[in-house]
Amino acid sequence: MSHKVVVIGGGAAGYFAAIQCAQSNKNAEVILYEKSTKVLQKVKVSGGGRCNVTNACFDLKQLSLSYPRGEKQLKSAFARFSPKDTIEWFESRKVKLKTEKDGRMFPVTDDSQTIVDCLEKELKKLKIKLVLEAGVKKIYPNFHGGFELLLDTGEKVPCSKIIVATGGSPKEEGLLWLKDLGHRIEKPVPSLFTFNIPNNSITELQGIAVSPARVRILNTKLECVGPVLITHWGLSGPAILKTSSMGARVLAERNYDFEAQISWLENKKEDAVRQELFNLKAANPAKNIGNLFPFGLPKRLNSYLLAKAGVDESANWGEISKEDVNQVINCLLYDTYEVKGKTTFKEEFVTCGGVHLDDVDFKNMESKRIRGLYFCGEVLDIDGVTGGFNFQAAWTTGFIAGKAASIE
Numbered sequence: 001m002s003h004k005v006v007v008i009g010g011g012a013a014g015y016f017a018a019i020q021c022a023q024s025n026k027n028a029e030v031i032l033y034e035k036s037t038k039v040l041q042k043v044k045v046s047g048g049g050r051c052n053v054t055n056a057c058f059d060l061k062q063l064s065l066s067y068p069r070g071e072k073q074l075k076s077a078f079a080r081f082s083p084k085d086t087i088e089w090f091e092s093r094k095v096k097l098k099t100e101k102d103g104r105m106f107p108v109t110d111d112s113q114t115i116v117d118c119l120e121k122e123l124k125k126l127k128i129k130l131v132l133e134a135g136v137k138k139i140y141p142n143f144h145g146g147f148e149l150l151l152d153t154g155e156k157v158p159c160s161k162i163i164v165a166t167g168g169s170p171k172e173e174g175l176l177w178l179k180d181l182g183h184r185i186e187k188p189v190p191s192l193f194t195f196n197i198p199n200n201s202i203t204e205l206q207g208i209a210v211s212p213a214r215v216r217i218l219n220t221k222l223e224c225v226g227p228v229l230i231t232h233w234g235l236s237g238p239a240i241l242k243t244s245s246m247g248a249r250v251l252a253e254r255n256y257d258f259e260a261q262i263s264w265l266e267n268k269k270e271d272a273v274r275q276e277l278f279n280l281k282a283a284n285p286a287k288n289i290g291n292l293f294p295f296g297l298p299k300r301l302n303s304y305l306l307a308k309a310g311v312d313e314s315a316n317w318g319e320i321s322k323e324d325v326n327q328v329i330n331c332l333l334y335d336t337y338e339v340k341g342k343t344t345f346k347e348e349f350v351t352c353g354g355v356h357l358d359d360v361d362f363k364n365m366e367s368k369r370i371r372g373l374y375f376c377g378e379v380l381d382i383d384g385v386t387g388g389f390n391f392q393a394a395w396t397t398g399f400i401a402g403k404a405a406s407i408e
Helices: 011-023 041-049 059-062 073-080 085-089 111-124 172-179 202-205 238-246 250-252 272-284 298-306 323-332 391-407
Strands: 006-007 027-031 097-099 106-107 129-131 135-140 147-151 155-158 162-164 185-189 194-196 207-218 221-229 235-236 257-263 335-340 350-355 371-374
Touching: 006 155, 011 027, 011 111, 011 162, 041 097, 041 111, 059 073, 059 250, 085 202, 085 391, 135 172, 147 162, 147 371, 155 238, 162 391, 172 185, 172 350, 185 238, 185 250, 194 238, 202 221, 202 298, 207 238, 221 238, 235 335, 238 250, 272 323, 298 323, 298 371, 298 391, 323 335, 371 391
Parallel strands: 006 027, 006 162, 027 129, 162 371
Antiparallel strands: 097 106, 135 147, 147 155, 185 350, 194 235, 207 221, 207 257, 221 235, 257 335
């Protein structure tokens, strides 16, 4: 049998692994199997359809800190293929990237189809065979090396090496075929989700964003800073998504029933806020509170917080008591909401969990249990915070797995 490499999964990691494998060994036969009728779905929908390709974080130690799971292993992997390498790879194929203020990087076209077209063009150029509607039911290692795949169509496919890039699975059952091969599986739970706050009037402020704000989960050590977006179901935005990522397992254990506390003024100290409000009250006793309110928050949010504090925004500063001021401070710095559930977006679903990282050699992404079997992307117990980090992990692990699997 010629050197035949099978890649399982038509997402970002699978495509990149297949491309790298074919580039590294021109004589290898590379076949990419995808169980659905569509490929690169997360690439198409990520970043609101713009595709957040990577992040302009070029300090590899700092970069690895953006992964609640996989930080240690990815630090060495990024030395092999970093965000700079990602930028160079796409730009050498005439796909220019741009950096936004928060470090996220997108194609200059602001269209994810640019990235999809680039990857598909490479696949065709390298004559990589793509087979759709071909799910893998089981992998049988051969005693003398190589494998046989059983597809859900009943077809059996012999091959030399396998790269598994099936993405995150919402249920542990979706990874049993890898468990059957002796791999430990960390139970998948959602990561990168928004907070549902049912029956709360703050949802009437949908569309309002505050940046930066500080998010805390009470009775935990979870705390993140960044933009917070109010939605029709509760709270979203980068700070919320980062908190959900950092606390994926903790929040799952609580069945997504917890208290989230928001400081709308991020790092302002209580004493400083109190002093500012009392100075304002003393200097402007005849001025209307609603028309003269500091801190630069959106006016509708000011009105909401004042009402929540029990303060009439049409009153004058001279008419409110010391206790009223303390209630306003409480709402500005310690605004607390009961979260009951989460919202995840199916197409962008990210999981915490997957193949245990101790079962994988990150020098080549090969299984420590079975030689010739490689892993890349979200099938591993790796996930990053929002901002292009999950795609970077896919490119990096796909690059390493593809290069290693190409060796005969």
